[in-house]
Amino acid sequence: MADRSDNDNVLDGEMVNHGDTGLVIPDSVLPSVLYLLPVPKRPFFPAQVQPILLEMKLWEDTLKRVGEKQNHVMGLLYCGEDNAQEIDPDSAPSIGCAVRVHHAHQEKDTAQIVVQGLKRFRIRRWISRKPPYIVEVDYPDNIGERDTDEVKAYAMAVIRAIKELLAINPLYSEELKQYLSRFSPNEPSLLVDFAAAITSANGDDLQDIMDTLPLLRRMEKVLLLLKKEREVAELQGKISEQVNEKINKNQREFFLKEQLKVIQKELGISKDDRTADVEEFRERLEGKQVPEAARKKIDDELHKLEVLETGSPEYGVTRNYLDWATALPWGVYSEDKLDLKRARKVLNLHHQGLDDVKDRITEFLAVGKFKGTVAGSIILLVGPPGVGKTSIGRSIAEALGRKFYRFSLGGMRDEAEIKGHRRTYIGAMPGKLVQALKDVETANPVIMLDEIDKVGASYHGDPASALLEVLDPEQNVEFLDHYLDMRFDLSKVLFVCTANQLDTIPGPLLDRMETIRLAGYLAEEKLDIARKHLWPRLLERNGINKKRLSINAAALRHVIDGYAR
Template sequence: MANENDSSILHPEIVEAPREAADDHRGTPAAETLVLAAKELPDRIHLLPTPSKPVFPGLVFPIMVPQGPVGDLLKAVAAEVPERVVGFVLTRQEEPGDLEKLEQADLYLVGTAARILRLQETPDGSVQALLRGERRFHLLKAVRRDGRLVGQVAYVEDVAGAGDAVRAMAQAIVASLRELIKHNPLFSEEIKSFLVRTDWGEPGRLADFATQMTSATREEAQDVLECLDVRRRLEKVLFLLRKELDLNQLKEKITHQIEEKITAQQREFFLREQLKAIKQELGLEKDEKTEEIERYEARLAELTLGEEARTRIREEIDRLKVLSPQSPEYSVSRTYLDWLTGLPWGKYSEDVLDVARGRGILDRDHYGLEDVKKRILEFIGVAKLRGRVEGSILCLIGPPGVGKTSLGRAVAEALGRQFYRFSLGGMRDEAEIKGHRRTYIGALPGKVIQAIKTVGTANPVIMLDEIDKVGASYQGDPASALLEVLDPEQNCSFRDHYLDVPFDLSKVLFIATANLPDTIPGPLLDRMEVIRLSGYIVEEKLAIAERHLVPRVLERAALNPELLHFTTPALRAIIEGYAREAGVRNLEKALSSVARKVAAGRAEGIVSDPVVVTPANVAEYLGKPVFLDDPLMKRRRAGVVMGLAWTPFGGSTLYVEAIRVPRREHPIKLTGQLGEVMAESTHIAYSMVTAGAESFGIAKDFFQDATVHLHVPAGATPKDGPSAGITMATALISLASNRKVPAGMAMTGELTLTGRVLPVGGIKEKIIAARRSKVRTVILPKANERDFAEIPEAVRRGLTVHFVEDFREVCELVFPSPAPAAR
């Protein structure tokens, strides 16, 4: 933009247009297109940038602008400029930003000078003006003066066109405008008025007007404005008109299709309503409400109901009759009747009380667990003698992955009953069990009633999974709500909050599962018959893998035994190195990982030959073993003893280490995240050993002026319980007498201050853990002899077990050689 102090633009003078600007007019010489300013139009005019579309000469147009710089400019021009002329110039950007900061480079060089015919200021400060486009101009220079854009311009003339071609194109434009009236009535009056007043000797003006009647883009309209050759301008406008007509035809076609579709839908609706009315008059069809009521009454006649339930359904049907289908209560009442009449009232499946069949199903789906199978078969046998299965509540307690859920499914199959399972884990709302009251929007019955409706019989097997993980909140205690469900004396008339009528659950067989009994409320646990499931030993896992897991894994991976084969030593290596948990879930995951890698290799073409998994190549598929036997723990050393522990995930072995620290800060130091009960057991063992040190062959001054440090690896695992008492005492004696515990020996038992050995729990899990760790000799409390006798022979085989009542017996077994003379 020229400098504001440049005074050359302020005085009249002849300015030659820049050569590049002149040549930009489609090849028209500058001498033919640029003229001196007309007497009635000044050569210096105020410029008004417009971002929408350009203004064309010969057309009258109104504008209305709010109070601001543009309005002030129009008022100033109307009041101060004798010619009342302002220049409209199109901005190069459609969204130029602040119009007050635009420069010459931001504007097109060809614009239109327009004269203000009338101007009026409204009370709110806005300006309404009527203007008429006068002449095209070429912008030569522009500066800002007093904040307003002022330009020096040269007015340009059209390059007249004559001949038949121009006349033909003008007639084609007129024809197109007449056709445009048919498609777009919005411009009909304006086009008719123009055609009446127009002098056909001005084809350029016709082209300018026709451009305004189209939806051409701002760039297309500016291209027409800059075209001074009338013939070429007519060609451009004719093209724009044809495109506009095609667009209007397409729009009308789409509108017509939509209207036809809507009309067809309306016609079909009216015909259906008429047909429905005719059928109702002839008695051939009933309305929806009547059909629903008759359906509910037909269901009611078929159901075996108690008097209270039948009365409630009858009352609800009578209520539905007087409700309007548009009423919100209508849908609530209909949903309530759907639930009441959809339940299997009095509908029971026939029980299959065949003990041999039940044993076959249990053996087919589960390996081992003989004591559990025996208890389930006893349940079926009693039901056979009674002729029916009374509603019972079984609770299967055991570590994850031992088959609790699948056992419940097998029981349902053995009895020939429907099976439904839902999890109680994390449930915190009492309404999940007993339902929501009907006063709430979206109310539904509880899980138990939903299960009954889903299976379609009133005597299914319902599995309550993870009953030990039920939560509680301000919304209620689901465990307390289960008391009525699982009480045989009460569930014969179970009343769900939503149904609010009694429903008989006494024929339902409930099977609950849990990992720990400790978190189950006492009253709830008292209503269930507990069956404990322990973990599997290696031999059982091998059999389960070969019979069940490997075929299942191969099927999921789209493989067969010819393409992937697991050798028995490989399975054993996977069990011992990657899946030492009580169950078989991690074992299945490890087998699936191997199968997936083989399947992926075959899919990529990397693997083509059959794959045989052996102990030598297991690490190639599963990485380094997760579980490694500590070689240091296998070496016999004084002060180290193996104990047996119970965990929620099954039994495990642990080592107790003891060393003597010369300085005496405290008599005994404990590490390894020992719980309060385990710490007390350690102090009891320490007191008992120090009190009878001489009788155990310990030097008199061994515990004086020294601290005994006991540690139970691993340090990151919390441990608690009294069963490590004799293990702690044995470790102290082994340290103090410098005698080593025999290899392959483990022990468990609670110790008293007087040396008595008390019984502990989890014997089966601990024995399984001993077998898993290749223990040969086990020391147990005498009172646990009965628990050991209940363990299957396959688990006990190969173990030498000693039962003790006093710790002296433990010393005789662990240290058979006489102790060195005490000093």
């Protein structure tokens, strides 16, 4: 930072150049030949005092030559908004700023010099067009009288605009206000240059200010820049106010919520999230018969949850795992209704005909009644589409009084759909069977595996092979889901599978199932189905009263014979 005497010398030198008489001040006699340095992004103004960074390998020779000169004066020339390190004499501006080097400091490959802007120079001739750049210059005077009332009015307007700008934008420090106090309307040229230098205008606009020698014209341009700067600062202030208001509101809500949590915790009204989660998981396990190995693993995860921070990613993974593990129906079974007459009544209620199929299902239930439990067998219903395979599975669940869950295997290509993903993967989930048990909340539901003949295979694995462990009564006692990594007993689950054909079902899988074929319906059975089931359903679906529309048996027979397969 230059002292007061340096700035006084600059101003006095300017007066001398305007024709004033008096002593010759050292700064008023500036050299006619200057070494040049490029300044990118923004031109340097006579009113500025600030440091500049340079690359030593490019400008070491220039700095040494300037340092050998007694007055340490050189020129700075704007070289474009890009971070250029060279000057193109053919496209470079002709107006630059003569500066005095006050301090130089070298560190590794860079040098920092503190320079003070002295006066505009105009290039008359390029002596050296390559580094070190040397030019012959003159120092043009400001065009126009500086003591006119119009100039003074513009100067006062510039000072007022700068003060308003400093009040709006806090980025301008007290140091800039002190600079402002050092200028007066009697020094209009330096005042205008200082005003332009503190704006955030782009380099080309600022160079236009440098090139403008008429004082009034330069003042007009600077006032426009200051007006634009004020508009930007006001907009920035509004944005900051909105952001701060939003942040303050969110902070206030956050602190109030945290205070409320502390108060509730002190009064025993509520607990923090981690404690609430742990207690909820422990409450879920009450009354359930969890195997010892599974209980140990769950307890380990609960202990981990108690020490983890709620904001950590591992907390979310552990909590999600415990949510699944504790929601499973460990040892929770629904009581079977092994009443054969009731079972036959339910089958007759939902299905017309199919007496052989009903007899076979009744025999299956009779064996279960004799044993005291229905388990160990897998029913496979085979038949063309539309014969009621899925609805028979639902009727079996209703006859037994068990929960029913159905999912389709058609097009399944990933064995993880059956056995789950390992917890190491992002977004890991348990398999369909674990999801089914969580939904039905009992360990002995009726699970229907629809379209088992349409299971696919890909590089992800073979779902049909994964089903072997599920459907084999000797293996599914200790079914292992990859996500849970705990054994679960599926032996009490009654699996009902459906298929349109047997050709595409793997032999080992087909051997584990008891096949029941549904060939179709006789014409009389179709007539009863249409009259007792389909027609009432259609009337209800279309909102028509059965008294307003009727259909006779002949019409139904015509549809059955001519259109139904």
